[in-house]
Amino acid sequence: MSTPPSSHAPSNLAVIDRQVAIEAEELPGESELVDWVSRVLAHHPEESRHEVTVRLVEVSESQALNRDYRGKDKPTNVLSFPFDAPPEVPLPLLGDLVICHAIVVAEAQHQAKPLAQHYAHMVVHGTLHLLGYDHIDDDEAEVMEQMERDILADLGIPDPYQTS
Secondary structure, eight states: OOOOOOSOOOSSOOEEEEEEOSOOSSOOOHHHHHHHHHHHHHTOTTOOOOEEEEEEEOHHHHHHHHHHHHSOOSOOSEEEEEOOOOTTSOOOEEEEEEEEHHHHHHHHHHTTOOHHHHHHHHHHHHHHHHTTOOOSSHHHHHHHHHHHHHHHHHTTOOOTTOOO
């Protein structure tokens, strides 16, 4: 799985702890995850935290985490768990992303998008949540979605919110 090269490569690379808790093909590799998270961080040069755990999971794990931490008893595409260390503990950990492979595959098929592009979108989206972005209200959603569009455009990926 790969994404097109971009002339706007990030200078500060993310450190990724890739955890695979699923047997599946077409999972993104560590280098792709590093690239996608690094591109988000390139838009936030003030951010000193650059380590992210990305865990690729089955439906049951996604559903359990979504139920236990968000009160929603259903699986979801990506969950973000920001890490907030006390100020006196300067750790570079930004947080954890938990991505449900089956949901991402189903969404990519339903939206007629290449799987790699949808995975890139989910990682970018989740990383923005780790940085504090949200889409609860319309104004916040527009800011976050525009940031996603900009970062994905750097990767040569079309607007994920464009409807045909």
